[in-house]
Amino acid sequence: MKRKDFVKIGDLLPDYIRSMGIAKGLVGNTVCTAFDELLDTRYSKYILSREFNNGKLFCSMTSSVARDSLSLLKGSLIDKINDKIGEVVLKDIVLK
Numbered sequence: 001m002k003r004k005d006f007v008k009i010g011d012l013l014p015d016y017i018r019s020m021g022i023a024k025g026l027v028g029n030t031v032c033t034a035f036d037e038l039l040d041t042r043y044s045k046y047i048l049s050r051e052f053n054n055g056k057l058f059c060s061m062t063s064s065v066a067r068d069s070l071s072l073l074k075g076s077l078i079d080k081i082n083d084k085i086g087e088v089v090l091k092d093i094v095l096k
Helices: 009-020 023-038 064-071 074-085
Strands: 047-053 056-061 092-095
16 A cells, blocks of 8 residues: 655654744754854853853853953854854843
């Protein structure tokens, strides 16, 4: 018996993600991953934690000097992350 009604897995994934309610977590993970890839190694060693919530990426840093110099790059970093993701998800980066 052959099955005539088939659905590609790529068509099912968006519905599954929406029904399971994990879209918000996936976006947050994507933003954090893009942030890590675009960040220079001289800054990444000073980051303790990062969390994405409501369009803002909160980063805790150990060095105030690195935090101040990274704050100068916030605008371009936000643009690069949004370009890498393909949509405007990140609105601000909060450095603590």
